[in-house]
Amino acid sequence: MSAFLALLFRNRLAAMGLAVIAVILLLAMATPLLPLHDPDVIATADRFMRPLSEGRLLGTDHLGRDLLSRLLHGTRLSLAVGIAAALIAAVIGSAIGIVAGYFGGRTDNVVMRGVDMLMAFPYILLALAIVAALGPGLMNALIAVAAVNVPFFARNIRGITVGLAGREFIDAARLAGMGHTRIILTELLPNVLPVIVIAMSTTVGWMILETAGLSFLGLGSQPPQADLGSMLGEARSAMISHPHTSIVPGLMIFLIVMSINLLGDGVRDALDPRLRSGALSRPRATTLVRRQGATPPATDDLLAVQDLRTEFQVGKRNYRAVGGVSLAVKPGESLGVIGESGSGKSVTALSVMGLVASPPGAITGGAVRFQGEDLIGAPYEALRQKRGDRVAYVFQDPLATLHPLYRVGQQLTETIRSHRNLSKSEARMRAIQLLNDVRIPNAERRVDDYPHEMSGGMRQRVGIAMALANEPDVIIADEPTTALDVTVQAQILCLLDDLRRERGLAIIFITHDFGVVAQLCDRIAVMYAGRIVEEGPTQAVLGAPAHPYTRRLIACVPELGGGRRELAAIPGLPPVLDDLPPGCAFAPRCTKAEESCRQGEIPLQGPALHAVRCLFPERAP
Amino acid sequence: MGGYILKRLVSAVPVLFGITVIVFLIMSLIPGDPATAILGSYATPENVEKLNRDLGLDKPMVQRYFIWLGNMLTGDFGRSFSLNRPVIDVVLERFNATMILAGTSFVLCSILGILAGVVSATRQYGLADKAITFVVLIGISVPSFFLGMMLILLFAVNLRWLPVSGMYAIYGGGDLPDLIRHLIMPALALAAVATGVIARLSRSAMLEVLRQDYVRTARANGVSERRVIMGHALRVAMVSIFPVLGIQAGFVLSGAVYVEIVFQWPGVGRMLVDAILTRDLLLVQGGVVFVAACYVLFNIAVDVAQCLLDPRIKT
Numbered sequence A: 001m002s003a004f005l006a007l008l009f010r011n012r013l014a015a016m017g018l019a020v021i022a023v024i025l026l027l028a029m030a031t032p033l034l035p036l037h038d039p040d041v042i043a044t045a046d047r048f049m050r051p052l053s054e055g056r057l058l059g060t061d062h063l064g065r066d067l068l069s070r071l072l073h074g075t076r077l078s079l080a081v082g083i084a085a086a087l088i089a090a091v092i093g094s095a096i097g098i099v100a101g102y103f104g105g106r107t108d109n110v111v112m113r114g115v116d117m118l119m120a121f122p123y124i125l126l127a128l129a130i131v132a133a134l135g136p137g138l139m140n141a142l143i144a145v146a147a148v149n150v151p152f153f154a155r156n157i158r159g160i161t162v163g164l165a166g167r168e169f170i171d172a173a174r175l176a177g178m179g180h181t182r183i184i185l186t187e188l189l190p191n192v193l194p195v196i197v198i199a200m201s202t203t204v205g206w207m208i209l210e211t212a213g214l215s216f217l218g219l220g221s222q223p224p225q226a227d228l229g230s231m232l233g234e235a236r237s238a239m240i241s242h243p244h245t246s247i248v249p250g251l252m253i254f255l256i257v258m259s260i261n262l263l264g265d266g267v268r269d270a271l272d273p274r275l276r277s278g279a280l281s282r283p284r285a286t287t288l289v290r291r292q293g294a295t296p297p298a299t300d301d302l303l304a305v306q307d308l309r310t311e312f313q314v315g316k317r318n319y320r321a322v323g324g325v326s327l328a329v330k331p332g333e334s335l336g337v338i339g340e341s342g343s344g345k346s347v348t349a350l351s352v353m354g355l356v357a358s359p360p361g362a363i364t365g366g367a368v369r370f371q372g373e374d375l376i377g378a379p380y381e382a383l384r385q386k387r388g389d390r391v392a393y394v395f396q397d398p399l400a401t402l403h404p405l406y407r408v409g410q411q412l413t414e415t416i417r418s419h420r421n422l423s424k425s426e427a428r429m430r431a432i433q434l435l436n437d438v439r440i441p442n443a444e445r446r447v448d449d450y451p452h453e454m455s456g457g458m459r460q461r462v463g464i465a466m467a468l469a470n471e472p473d474v475i476i477a478d479e480p481t482t483a484l485d486v487t488v489q490a491q492i493l494c495l496l497d498d499l500r501r502e503r504g505l506a507i508i509f510i511t512h513d514f515g516v517v518a519q520l521c522d523r524i525a526v527m528y529a530g531r532i533v534e535e536g537p538t539q540a541v542l543g544a545p546a547h548p549y550t551r552r553l554i555a556c557v558p559e560l561g562g563g564r565r566e567l568a569a570i571p572g573l574p575p576v577l578d579d580l581p582p583g584c585a586f587a588p589r590c591t592k593a594e595e596s597c598r599q600g601e602i603p604l605q606g607p608a609l610h611a612v613r614c615l616f617p618e619r620a621p
Numbered sequence B: 001m002g003g004y005i006l007k008r009l010v011s012a013v014p015v016l017f018g019i020t021v022i023v024f025l026i027m028s029l030i031p032g033d034p035a036t037a038i039l040g041s042y043a044t045p046e047n048v049e050k051l052n053r054d055l056g057l058d059k060p061m062v063q064r065y066f067i068w069l070g071n072m073l074t075g076d077f078g079r080s081f082s083l084n085r086p087v088i089d090v091v092l093e094r095f096n097a098t099m100i101l102a103g104t105s106f107v108l109c110s111i112l113g114i115l116a117g118v119v120s121a122t123r124q125y126g127l128a129d130k131a132i133t134f135v136v137l138i139g140i141s142v143p144s145f146f147l148g149m150m151l152i153l154l155f156a157v158n159l160r161w162l163p164v165s166g167m168y169a170i171y172g173g174g175d176l177p178d179l180i181r182h183l184i185m186p187a188l189a190l191a192a193v194a195t196g197v198i199a200r201l202s203r204s205a206m207l208e209v210l211r212q213d214y215v216r217t218a219r220a221n222g223v224s225e226r227r228v229i230m231g232h233a234l235r236v237a238m239v240s241i242f243p244v245l246g247i248q249a250g251f252v253l254s255g256a257v258y259v260e261i262v263f264q265w266p267g268v269g270r271m272l273v274d275a276i277l278t279r280d281l282l283l284v285q286g287g288v289v290f291v292a293a294c295y296v297l298f299n300i301a302v303d304v305a306q307c308l309l310d311p312r313i314k315t
Helices: A004-009 A010-032 A067-103 A104-120 A123-133 A138-163 A168-175 A181-217 A228-236 A244-271 A345-352 A380-386 A410-419 A422-437 A456-468 A487-504 A514-520 A538-543 A548-555 B002-027 B034-039 B045-054 B061-072 B089-124 B127-141 B144-158 B176-210 B215-220 B227-261 B268-277 B282-310
Strands: A303-314 A317-329 A334-338 A361-370 A390-396 A474-479 A505-509 A523-528 A531-537
Touching: A004 A422, A004 B282, A010 A067, A010 A244, A067 A104, A067 A138, A067 A168, A067 A181, A067 A244, A104 A138, A104 B002, A123 A138, A123 A181, A123 A505, A123 B002, A123 B227, A123 B282, A138 A181, A138 B144, A168 A181, A181 A228, A181 A244, A181 B227, A228 A244, A228 B144, A244 A474, A244 B144, A303 A345, A317 A334, A317 A361, A317 A505, A317 A531, A317 B144, A334 A345, A334 A514, A345 A361, A345 A474, A361 A390, A390 A456, A390 A523, A390 A531, A390 B215, A410 A422, A410 A456, A422 A456, A456 A474, A456 A487, A456 B227, A487 A505, A505 A514, A514 A538, A531 A538, A531 A548, A538 B089, B002 B282, B034 B045, B089 B127, B089 B227, B089 B268, B089 B282, B127 B176, B144 B176, B144 B227, B215 B227, B227 B282, B268 B282
Parallel strands: A334 A505, A334 A523, A390 A474, A474 A505
Antiparallel strands: A303 A317, A303 A361, A523 A531
8 A cells, every 4th residue: 555655646647636636626625714704795886807806816796796715615515516426426336237237147238238338329419308307406416427327337336246146155155054145245345345436536536527517518517506617608708808717617627637637647557567667668660779899890701790789778777688699601502590499699680670679678889791781870861771672581480470451461571661662462362372482272362351360380381482582682580480380380490491492592590499499500509588599500609518508408409219218307597697707607507617707707709610618518519 | 240230239238227217217207298399389289289189199108108119220310490400310410410529539538548547647747747737736626618708709719710619610611620510629628637537547547557567567678668658567557548539439429518509510409409498309309318228339339349459358
C-alpha cells in the first residue's frame, strides 16, 4: 500500500490532482462556516456586478446574488449529489454483480442479459427516460445517473467475482457449512471491495459531470437551489453580455473533473505493472548510435563487423550486451555464430542493420561495413535502402515476425516494392515465384494466405522467401529453425544451403545448435558474455576446441548413436552483463582458471585462422 | 460473412425487444395518474378519464405493452400532443439533424484522435507528445456544454467568424456552406472529449504494437518508416482502437443532447429535453426507443467491420 502511494506521488500530475480536489473538498465542507453572503438573497439593484467588485470577489449573477457564495454552495451540492450517485450505483451494481458471479448458471445468465440490455442504450437516453418518468428534480436526476451507472459496476464486479467464486477458500467455506449470505458477506465482499473502491474513484468525476449536465438541461436541481450545472444553465442566457457568470461555474466543473481525471490516471498507472518498469517505450526506426573511440579502417570483406559494442541502458544500469565483436564474411561463405541465450549473438546480428530496439539499446562503438561502407551512424535512408535489399534477415519465430493481418503475398510484394520499381502485378508474380523457390506447394493459392493459416514450417519458408525477395548479398539467419520440429528443421536448413550454393550468398547463422553449424558452416565463432571466445574453421573448432568454454559447450550436446555418455552441464550461470569481472568472463565457471585469468584484457589470438581468447587453451591450436 | 451478419442481426432482436420493455417499464414508473400528470391538477375528472381511454391507459399493463409494441412495429409511435404531429415524423426529422451533427463529430474525433495518438506514440516523450498529452487532458476534462459556450464567446461573439447558433441562417441560408459554417463549433465541442479518449487509447495501442517483432521485420525488409507506422503498426493498433470507436459513438450521441441545447441545434436531443419539460411522454418514449434501436444497429455494424479488420476472428 505504501509502495502504491509512493508511486502515486512520484507522478507529479496525480499529486497535483489530489491537492486540487482536496482543496475543493475542504472548501465545500467548510462552506457553511465561511463568512459568505446568503446564496439565495436576491438584490436586483446589484445585478451582474463584475468580479473583484467591492465585497463581491466573483461578482453577482442576473438576480444580484453573490457568485462566490453560490459557487461554493453549488460545488457542495454537485459533489454531494455526484458522490451519492456513485455510492448508490456502486452498492446496487456490485450487489447485482456479486450475486450473478457467485451463483452463476441461470441466475448469471438472466441478470447479465438484463445488464447487457441496459448497456445497449447510449447512457443519456436512459437517464432522460428516467427523468421524464419521475419528473425534473435533483433527487430524480441523482436516481437517473445512479441507475445509468449500475450496469458498469455490475459487469466489472461480476467478472472479478466469477474468478473468486471458483477458488479454494470459497469451496472451503461452503464445506464448512456456511450459508450463501455469509459466504458472500464474509468471504467474497472483503476481496471484491478494493475493486469496487477503485471503480468508484474512477467514475465519481464522471457522475458529477453527468448530474451537472442534467441540471444544465434544466432537469436537475430546480431554482432557487442551484448546483454547478444549473448555475451554468441559468447563466447561459446572459452569456454574451456577462460571460463571467458562465465562466465561474464552468471553470469549477472543469477543475473538479480534471483533478479527478489526473488522480484516476495516477491510480491506474500505479496499478499497471508494465508502466511501473517503464518498459512501454517504442523502438525507433534505427538503433541509437553513441559511438566513442576511433572507427576501425575498411577491409575488403563483403560484410565486416568490427569491434562492435552495443549496450542496453535500463534505469541506471548499463548492460554491455556486445563488447567488441569482430566478424566478417566473404561472398558465398557461411559463418556460424554460436552461444548460449544471452551471449549477445542476436544483438550482434541486429546491430548490423541498426535493428536493436532503442531505447533501451545503443551502439557505443566499432563499425559495421558493407563492401567497405560504414553502416553505423549512416543516415536513415541509406540504411533503409540496404535493409532487405543487400542484407536481409530471417528471424526465429515466424508467427511473431510475420505481420498477422497482411496476407503473405502482400508482405512479400511490399518488401520487393520497397526497393524496386515494379508494378503490383509484377511484384505479385515475383512473390509467387519466390514461394515456389522456397518449395511451398500451391504457391499461387498460398500467396493469399494469412500467416495464421499456415503451418510453422510454411511460415518460416515465407520468412526465407522474404529475405530472398531482393536477391541480397548477405542473409543473417537468427535461429531460423529453433521454433520448428526436427524434420522441418532439416528441410529449411537444406533449402538455405542450396540457395547459398545457387546464388553465392553469404549467410550468417546465429544459433545455439552445433548440429546446424556442423552441417552448414564454413567457419564458426563462439560467443560468451558479449565477446567472441573462439573462432576458426568448423572442423578445427569442433574437432579440437581450444577454449574451455567451447569444449564444455560441445560436451553438453548429446550424440546420437554415441552410446550412453554422461552429459556434462556447465556449472554456474553466465555472468550478469551490467557488472562484468575483469579478465575472462568464463573464469568463474572454468575449472582451469588461474589468478592471471581474472586480470586484464585477454586478446583473441592464435596461429592462422583458429583464434582463441584464453591464456591456457585446451590444446595448442 | 453474410452468415455472420445475419447471425448478429438475429441476436439483436432480443436486445431490441428488451429495450422496448425497459423503456415501457420506466415510463410506467410515473407516479400517480399519467393523465393527471399530463393535464395538470386542474383537469376535470371527465377529461382525465377521456384521456386515459384515448391513451389506452385503462387496460392492464401487459396488454398495453403489446398494443404499444404492435403499433411501433407498424411505424405508429403515437401522436405528440405538444406538437400535434405523429411522433415518428418529428423524430425522423430531428434525428436527421442529430446525425449530421453527431456523424460529423464522430468522423472528426476518430480521425483527429487516431492521428494525435499516432504522432504522440512515434514522438514518445518528445515535445509533440507532451503538447498532445496536455491538450488531450484538457479535452477530456472540459464538459461539452461549457466548451460550446466558450467557443461561442470566442468565435461568434468576439471574433465574429462563425454564427452563434442554429443549423441554417434564417435569411438566405440553407445551402451546404451555410450548414458547414453552423456546424463547425458544435461539432468541435461535441468531438472534444471523444477525441481525447481516442487519442490516449491510440497512443498506448501504437506503443504496444511498435514493440512487436513484425514491426522489426518490416523495418528489416527496408519498408519505409512512414509505411511501417501508418501501415503495419496502425493496421494492428486499429484492431484494439476500433471497438472503442464504437463505444465513443455512444458518448458522442449522448453528448449531442447538451451541444444541441447550447447551439440551438434542431436535433433529437433538444426535442427530448423539450418533450420532458412539456411532459410530452409519447414523444420521449418514441424518441428514446428509436435512437436506442439505431444505436444497437450501429453497434452491429461496428462488430461486422471489426471482423473485416481482423481476419483472425472466426465468423
